[in-house]
Amino acid sequence: xxxxxxxxxxxxxxxxxxxxxxxxxxxxxxxxxxxxxxxxxxxxxxxxxxxxxxxxxxxxxxxxxxxxxxxxxxxxxxxxxxxxxxxxxxxxxxxxxxxxxxxxxxxxxxxxxxxxxxxxxxxxxxxxxxxxxxxxxxxxxxxxxxxxxxxxxxxxxxxxxxxxxxxxxxxxxxxxxxxxxxxxxxxxxxxxxxxxxxxxxxxxxxxxxxxxxxxxxxxxxxxxxxxxxxxxxxxxxxxxxxxxxxxxxxxxxxxxxxxxxxxxxxxxxxxxxxxxxxxxxxxxxxxxxxxxxxxxxxxxxxxxxxxxxxxx
Numbered sequence: 249x250x251x252x253x254x255x256x257x258x259x260x261x262x263x264x265x266x267x268x269x270x271x272x273x274x275x276x277x278x279x280x281x282x283x284x285x286x287x288x289x290x291x292x293x294x295x296x297x298x299x300x301x302x303x304x305x306x307x308x309x310x311x312x313x314x315x316x317x318x319x320x321x322x323x324x325x326x327x328x329x330x331x332x333x334x335x336x337x338x339x340x341x342x343x344x345x346x347x348x349x350x351x352x353x354x355x356x357x358x359x360x361x362x363x364x365x366x367x368x369x370x371x372x373x374x375x376x377x378x379x380x381x382x383x384x385x386x387x388x389x390x391x392x393x394x395x396x397x398x399x400x401x402x403x404x405x406x407x408x409x410x411x412x413x414x415x416x417x418x419x420x421x422x423x424x425x426x427x428x429x430x431x432x433x434x435x436x437x438x439x440x441x442x443x444x445x446x447x448x449x450x451x452x453x454x455x456x457x458x459x460x461x462x463x464x465x466x467x468x469x470x471x472x473x474x475x476x477x478x479x480x481x482x483x484x485x486x487x488x489x490x491x492x493x494x495x496x497x498x499x500x501x502x503x504x505x506x507x508x509x510x511x512x513x514x515x516x517x518x519x520x521x522x523x524x525x526x527x528x529x530x531x532x533x534x535x536x537x538x539x540x541x542x543x544x545x546x547x548x549x550x551x552x553x554x555x556x557x558x559x560x
Contacts, residue, residue, distance in 0.1 A: 251512075252520045254492060255282045258499050262287030265342050265389075266498075267382070269321060269375065270350025272299040275397070275456055278491035279347060281307050283498070284314040288345075293321040293332060295350075323350055323374030324360035326547060333381035343385040345498050348375040348396040348431070354420035364546065365414035371427035373547055376434060380549040387554060392449045395497045398432040398508070399455050400516060403526065405429025407535055409542065428455075432508065432527060433536040434543070439506040445553035450505030452497040453527060457511035457518050459490025485511070485518040496521035 266283050270276040271292040284290045284307050294300040300318035307316050319335065322328035336343070351371045360369035379386075379394055386392045405425035410416070414423060435453035442449050484490075493509040508527035513519030516526075544550050 253496055253500075254520065255286075255495065258282065258286055258495060259501060260287060261344075261499060264288045264344035265291070265340055266345040266347065267291045267293050267336070267343060268347040268349055269293045269323065269378070270295075272296060272303040274487050275459060275491045275494065276347075276349040277303050277306075278488045279349065279494050279498075280316065281310070282491065282495055283345075284316045285311045289315040290317075291336070291340075292316065292318045293350075294318060295320070295322045321378075322361075323378065324362075324364075324366065324370045326362050326374075326377060329374060329377050329381065333378065336382065337385060340385065342389040342392075343382055344389055344392050346379060346382060346386060346392075346394045347494060347498060348379065348394065349494065350375075351397065351399075351427075354424050356420070357414060357418045359413075363413070365412065365418070365423060367420075367423045367427040368412055368414075368430065371424075372430035372434065373543060375431070376543045377547040377549040379438070380544075380547070380551045383551055383553075386449050387447060390448060393498060394435070394438060394449070394451045395494060396431050396435040396438075396451070396453050397455065397494060398435070398453050399424075399428035400457065400510075401425040402428040402432045402455070402530060405432075405530075407433075407539055409538065412542070429530065430539060432530055433532070433539055435508075436506055436527060436531045437536040437540050441551070441553060442505060447553065450503065452503055452505060452507050452509065454493040454497040454509040454521075455516070455524070456490035456493055457513065457516055458484040459487055489518070489520075493521045 266288045268276050268280050271280040272294045280290050292300045297318055297320050304316050308314050321332040358366045364373055432453050435451050438451040497509045508524045509521050510516045510524040511519035512522040
């Protein structure tokens with residue numbers, strides 16, 4: 249990896265089909281913008297379709313030949329996830345890159361439509377279900393990838409199996425950290441399963457450091473107030489820089505799977521992409537396997553791995 253890897257160094261992605269959750273703004277938008285500009289067919293999987301269409305307009309105004317579209321997806325609703333995946337499977341022959349980007353951060357206590365705590369339910373269980381339901385397309389596409397966004401907050405995360413729904417007690421930041429640790433554990437465990445089943449697909453985790461986005465709107469989707477906006481800009485990097493670890497994880501040919509990509513600056517807060525070995529410290533086999541089993545039970549989505557499916 250070059251010391252200052254950027255979009256200009258990204259490999260050609262023409263002919264690849266990419267799904268990005270939460271791609272109408274922030275990191276997801278910057279990721280979609282870059283991949284569409286490099287020739288990929290990009291599907292913006294977003295909760296708000298009108299915002300998604302505005303994002304498409306922004307992308308195509310800069311890249312008139314871009315192949316980019318919107319598909320509705322609400323990760324806090326398992327029925328929406330099933331509808332999205334059914335539609336995708338019907339309309340697309342392959343899935344080269346799935347980017348599990350969308351997330352909510354530190355909202356007041358609330359539940360998803362299926363009764364899960366909102367952050368664990370959307371950030372982890374929603375993406376777990378989405379990936380599992382798209383797995384046949386992933387496995388049947390040569391050299392496909394699943395990229396899952398974690399966070400610096402994962403370092404302080406703890407999977408509280410006795411209180412996943414937050415009904416016993418709830419602290420917003422603690423549950424955010426739990427959901428982001430779950431993202432990291434899921435990514436590494438998925439790679440383990442790819443390897444166990446001799447799949448060509450790989451799973452890579454990443455984090456954006458501290459990036460200036462609307463994530464701190466606490467899941468409301470509203471713009472940050474002026475003070476929080478100013479404070480955020482003083483300590484964070486722009487979203488297009490924060491998206492670089494995602495883009496590197498999604499496209500870099502040298503990656504083998506199981507890596508964790510983040511900024512190279514002090515404490516991983518800002519900078520250019522590099523491998524972050526903290527994943528080896530945070531990953532716990534027993535906890536990850538337990539989390540996987542519970543995630544399958546809660547979502548009703550059971551992963552089926554079949555070898556030798558790579559034909560597309």
